[in-house]
Amino acid sequence: MQRGICILSTNIAVDARNVGKIYGNGAGAVTALGDVSIAIEKGEFFTLLGPSGCGKTTLLRCIAGFETPTTGTIHLSGRDITYDPPYQRPVNTVFQSYALFPHLSVAQNVGFGLKMQGTPASDVAKAVERVLALVKLEAFADRLPQQLSGGQQQRVALARALAPEPEVLLLDEPLSALDLKLRKEMQSELKRLQTETGITFIFVTHDQEEALTMSNRIGVMSAGALLQVGTPHDIYESPVNRFVADFIGETNFLEGEVEGGQVRIGTGDLLAVDLNGETGGVTLAIRPEQVSVKAADAQLSGKITEATYLGTDTHYTIGLGDGSHLVARVQSNSVAAFGVGDTVGIAIDAKAVQVLKS
Amino acid sequence: MAKRRAFDVTTLPGFTTIAILAFVLLYAPIVTLVIYSFNGGNSVNQWGGFSLQWYAIAAQNEAVQDATARSLIIAVWASVISTTVATMAALGTTRRGKFKGQTIIYVIINQPLMVPEIVTAVSLLIFFSSVKVATGYSGLGYLILAHSAFCIPFAYLPIKARLEGMDTTMETAAADLYATPWQSFRYVTLPLLLPGVIAGAMLAFIISLDNVIITEFVKSAGQDTLPTYMLGQLRRALTPEVNAISTALLGLTVLILTLFVFVTKKWD
Amino acid sequence: MSRQTPGRSKGLNGWLLSTPALILLLLAASGPLLIVAVYSVLEKGDYSGVRWILSGEGWFRVLFEKDIFDHTISLADANLSIFWRSFKLSIATTVITFAFGLPTAWFIATRPAKSRAFWLFLITIPFWTNLLIRTFAIMEVIRNQGILNTFLMHFGLISEPIQILYTDTAVLMGMTYVYLPLMVLPLYAAIDRFDFRLIEAGYDLYASRWQVLRGVILPIIKPGIIAGCILVFIPSLGAYVTPRVLGGGKNMMIGNFIELQFGQGQNWPLGAALSTVLLLVVLVSLLVYTRASSRDNPNG
Numbered sequence: 035m036q037r038g039i040c041i042l043s044t045n046i047a048v049d050a051r052n053v054g055k056i057y058g059n060g061a062g063a064v065t066a067l068g069d070v071s072i073a074i075e076k077g078e079f080f081t082l083l084g085p086s087g088c089g090k091t092t093l094l095r096c097i098a099g100f101e102t103p104t105t106g107t108i109h110l111s112g113r114d115i116t117y118d119p120p121y122q123r124p125v126n127t128v129f130q131s132y133a134l135f136p137h138l139s140v141a142q143n144v145g146f147g148l149k150m151q152g153t154p155a156s157d158v159a160k161a162v163e164r165v166l167a168l169v170k171l172e173a174f175a176d177r178l179p180q181q182l183s184g185g186q187q188q189r190v191a192l193a194r195a196l197a198p199e200p201e202v203l204l205l206d207e208p209l210s211a212l213d214l215k216l217r218k219e220m221q222s223e224l225k226r227l228q229t230e231t232g233i234t235f236i237f238v239t240h241d242q243e244e245a246l247t248m249s250n251r252i253g254v255m256s257a258g259a260l261l262q263v264g265t266p267h268d269i270y271e272s273p274v275n276r277f278v279a280d281f282i283g284e285t286n287f288l289e290g291e292v293e294g295g296q297v298r299i300g301t302g303d304l305l306a307v308d309l310n311g312e313t314g315g316v317t318l319a320i321r322p323e324q325v326s327v328k329a330a331d332a333q334l335s336g337k338i339t340e341a342t343y344l345g346t347d348t349h350y351t352i353g354l355g356d357g358s359h360l361v362a363r364v365q366s367n368s369v370a371a372f373g374v375g376d377t378v379g380i381a382i383d384a385k386a387v388q389v390l391k392s
Numbered sequence: 393m394a395k396r397r398a399f400d401v402t403t404l405p406g407f408t409t410i411a412i413l414a415f416v417l418l419y420a421p422i423v424t425l426v427i428y429s430f431n432g433g434n435s436v437n438q439w440g441g442f443s444l445q446w447y448a449i450a451a452q453n454e455a456v457q458d459a460t461a462r463s464l465i466i467a468v469w470a471s472v473i474s475t476t477v478a479t480m481a482a483l484g485t486t487r488r489g490k491f492k493g494q495t496i497i498y499v500i501i502n503q504p505l506m507v508p509e510i511v512t513a514v515s516l517l518i519f520f521s522s523v524k525v526a527t528g529y530s531g532l533g534y535l536i537l538a539h540s541a542f543c544i545p546f547a548y549l550p551i552k553a554r555l556e557g558m559d560t561t562m563e564t565a566a567a568d569l570y571a572t573p574w575q576s577f578r579y580v581t582l583p584l585l586l587p588g589v590i591a592g593a594m595l596a597f598i599i600s601l602d603n604v605i606i607t608e609f610v611k612s613a614g615q616d617t618l619p620t621y622m623l624g625q626l627r628r629a630l631t632p633e634v635n636a637i638s639t640a641l642l643g644l645t646v647l648i649l650t651l652f653v654f655v656t657k658k659w660d
Numbered sequence: 661m662s663r664q665t666p667g668r669s670k671g672l673n674g675w676l677l678s679t680p681a682l683i684l685l686l687l688a689a690s691g692p693l694l695i696v697a698v699y700s701v702l703e704k705g706d707y708s709g710v711r712w713i714l715s716g717e718g719w720f721r722v723l724f725e726k727d728i729f730d731h732t733i734s735l736a737d738a739n740l741s742i743f744w745r746s747f748k749l750s751i752a753t754t755v756i757t758f759a760f761g762l763p764t765a766w767f768i769a770t771r772p773a774k775s776r777a778f779w780l781f782l783i784t785i786p787f788w789t790n791l792l793i794r795t796f797a798i799m800e801v802i803r804n805q806g807i808l809n810t811f812l813m814h815f816g817l818i819s820e821p822i823q824i825l826y827t828d829t830a831v832l833m834g835m836t837y838v839y840l841p842l843m844v845l846p847l848y849a850a851i852d853r854f855d856f857r858l859i860e861a862g863y864d865l866y867a868s869r870w871q872v873l874r875g876v877i878l879p880i881i882k883p884g885i886i887a888g889c890i891l892v893f894i895p896s897l898g899a900y901v902t903p904r905v906l907g908g909g910k911n912m913m914i915g916n917f918i919e920l921q922f923g924q925g926q927n928w929p930l931g932a933a934l935s936t937v938l939l940l941v942v943l944v945s946l947l948v949y950t951r952a953s954s955r956d957n958p959n960g
Contacts, residue, residue, distance in 0.1 A: 098568060099568075100568075119567065120567040121567045121569075121570045121571055121576075122570075125568075126568055126569065127565070127568045129561055129564075129565060131559070131561055133561040133562060133565035135562065135565070135566075135580060135584075136584070137583045137584055146566070146569050146571075146579075147569035147570050150566075150569055150570040150571040150572075150575050151570045194569065195568075198569065198570065402770040402856055403770075404763075404766060404869060404873060407762075407763035407766050407767060408763070408767055409763075410763035410764070411767030411768075412767075413760075414760045414761075414763070414764040414840065414844075415782060417760075418782075418783075418786050418837070419786075420801065421794070421798045422786070422793075422794070422797050424797065424800045425793070425796060425797040425800050428800060473684070474684075476680075477680040477681040477684055480678070481677060481682075483677050484675070484676065484678040485674055485678060488673070488674060491674050497674070497682065500682055500685050500686070500690055501678075501682075501685065503685065503689055503690050504685070506894070507689075507693065507939060507942065508894065508897065508938055508939070508942060509895075509898065509900070510898050510900045510914075510915040510918055510935070510938070511693070511696065511898065511918075511935045511939050512689060512692075512693070513900075514696060514935050515695060515696040516692050517922060518696060518699055518928070518932070519691070519692035521709070537684070537687065537688045538688050540684055540688070541685050541687065541688035541689040542688075544684065544685060548681070602788075602789075602791065602792075604790075604791065604792050604901055605900050619790060619792050622792055622796075623901070623904075626796075626905060634796065635796070638790070638792075638793040638796055641790055641793060642790070642793055645785070645788055645789050645790065646785055649781075649784060649788055653777075
């Protein structure tokens with residue numbers, strides 16, 4: 035992940051180099067961010083994904099200027115902004131709590147950034163009108179934030195951050211306070227706004243589904259480190275380690291040993307998978323939808339210990355001979371339903387299996 | 393009436409009766425005072441019908457007029473000064489984490505609340521009498537200074553409470569939207585803090601207007617405020633005129649308190 | 661919480677912003693207290709004020725007196741009786757206000773949310789009303805031709821007005837009356853935070869109402885009780901206006917005794933020494949309070 039100092043292309047919006055953040059000092063020091071380097075391209079919808087406390091928000095706050103990194107530098111369009119105060123950075127944030135000014139109307143909230151920059155009042159008014167139209171809130175310009183619903187407040191927060199036309203828009207879990215239906219709506223709304231404005235979006239979330247549906251690229255973080263950066267497809271199909279595989283979607287893990295170009299798993303069976311150059315002890319990551327269940331004998335066999343009907347799909351938990359389990363997701367109408375206790379054959383799509391170092 | 397009461401965990405035997413009695417006892421004397429201020433008779437001992445005569449007499453009394461003007465001048469100055477410095481102190485001591493000496497600042501600010509007023513009054517008498525001799529100045533400045541200092545904790549507490557209830561993300565958001573620290577204070581912190589500042593100023597005003605002991609000790613000859621004038625009147629008998637002044641002051645206090653409740657409610 | 665401000669500058673800003681308030685307070689509140697301590701060890705001036713000569717006379721006269729003829733030293737009975745009266749009346753005021761204050765605070769805290777603000781407001785009005793006015797009000801009630809005596813005589817309970825005004829009883833009634841809100845407010849604050857499910861738990865575990873009060877409620881609201889008692893005891897001990905108006909000059913308390921030294925008595929060192937004593941008693945009470953509340957409430 036280490037990057038060279040020299041960035042040739044001019045299409046990098048945010049370039050964080052070896053950024054680290056340590057709170058406190060001495061024995062009580064807490065490392066919030068290890069040595070993180072990342073380059074986010076202009077016009078990209080980039081998502082920082084990870085569980086809470088993984089450092090994603092700290093990284094975002096370093097980019098916004100609310101925190102100063104302990105080590106490393108942050109460049110914005112080639113300019114070093116590491117020590118610039120937040121009000122000198124052409125970067126705006128949509129806060130998790132929205133942080134709308136309760137004493138200002140919607141229009142005044144949206145125009146706040148431009149007013150602070152000294153934009154003439156008439157231009158501010160025009161910009162506010164334009165941005166409010168963008169988020170479809172023209173009718174609410176004179177309301178106070180507390181007179182709006184959660185979803186509307188969210189849009190105001192978005193409009194306020196977009197109005198000064200920042201180079202980069204930072205979104206700190208902005209959808210977490212919304213209910214499921216509204217969240218889905220806002221996801222496509224955000225995607226639309228990003229495409230329309232062409233502004234670089236850096237989106238922070240712990241919701242893997244949200245990350246997969248919205249992003250051009252995703253950076254998966256854990257314990258202050260960046261584990262993997264890639265397209266949603268890359269991250270889902272080729273996770274670099276067990277953490278990423280486990281965090282993104284459901285995954286079965288089987289421990290095994292490379293033996294003559296194949297992997298011998300705990301049951302003693304050999305599986306022919308793409309080894310990807312791995313040797314010795316390995317972990318096989320298998321998505322539930324890549325496991326199929328048959329009445330007849332197959333590669334493996336096992337006994338169903340749990341069957342959960344989920345509408346279109348049915349989840350079977352199948353006990354293997356060595357005590358390990360596999361979860362299979364099967365379309366409910368594709369095969370005859372099995373019951374708990376049934377002995378079944380299991381087939382695994384070998385090409386889809388990821389081989390990870392144990 | 394015969395309805396059986398359900399078991400209520402919040403009820404304790406006799407508590408409601410004592411509480412009602414307490415409210416009655418609290419208000420009966422005040423109501424008596426107010427009623428007697430409208431007494432048409434010439435003495436406090438006999439009811440002579442409803443009349444505003446004592447208000448008219450009080451209003452025409454030059455000593456009362458002077459004392460009222462003096463009370464208001466002092467209260468306005470004291471509330472403005474104490475609220476200003478208390479706002480600054482609240483901004484300095486709140487929302488920035490612990491720092492060295494914070495406790496000392498708290499103790500000094502709240503000191504007038506803890507020290508018996510008579511002790512403060514005596515100490516000011518000693519101090520200011522020397523200063524008066526040294527400078528030759530014996531104007532209202534001493535009273536304004538003493539009242540300002542005494543009112544600081546009363547102004548400080550609501551402002552501090554308001555600040556503590558304010559989210560620091562407001563200022564973070566302002567900084568994110570290109571507001572310099574000064575702009576952030578001017579356009580975000582101050583407007584949000586305003587209800588607390590107004591509340592603090594109102595309390596300081598009431599406290600200054602009501603002060604007796606410190607005023608009694610610090611004032612020079614001929615510097616009576618309304619309360620010290622009333623205390624002086626008491627050397628003779630209780631007069632309906634004093635009742636009228638008391639009722640007027642009481643009315644002002646209730647008015648300011650109602651505004652205070654209104655101001656603090658409206659913004660939340 | 662923003663961590664952007666480095667530790668040193670935030671302390672500096674804290675001090676800088678507090679400076680105007682601190683200067684005012686040091687000039688016209690805290691600073692002069694030190695002068696009082698100094699004056700207490702100086703020699704009494706001829707007419708008023710002090711002479712700048714070190715002397716223990718002020719402190720000596722707090723408790724003792726010297727016979728002007730034979731110079732024998734004896735305890736100053738007059739002073740002692742004033743101290744005793746102040747202490748006795750302050751304790752009595754604290755106890756009585758608590759007896760009324762606890763049920764009142766409980767009553768307010770258990771009202772429905774809507775009417776609670778109203779009852780609280782009813783307590784706040786006397787709290788912020790001029791002490792002098794409230795003292796006048798109680799005077800109206802207890803004077804010989806006041807409503808209390810009129811009422812009692814009307815119903816034939818007494819034939820002559822009872823002399824209440826200008827007695828210790830009058831001072832006690834007055835102080836109880838003016839300081840009751842000071843007891844109710846902290847008690848209310850404590851009860852308001854009280855989790856009423858604990859009472860349900862108490863009853864569920866077979867406690868009687870009295871046992872619930874003693875075993876559950878009082879221990880939990882103890883910090884509020886201590887705060888209320890201190891808030892009533894301290895101003896009672898230093899009371900000046902109420903004993904002056906209702907005690908009528910004869911039934912002095914420490915506050916009036918101090919005033920006397922700066923007025924007719926013209927003994928500033930003694931007055932300063934008495935003030936210092938009062939200050940120390942208050943300081944000790946506050947220390948006891950801080951200790952007690954920090955022990956009961958490790959988080960607060």
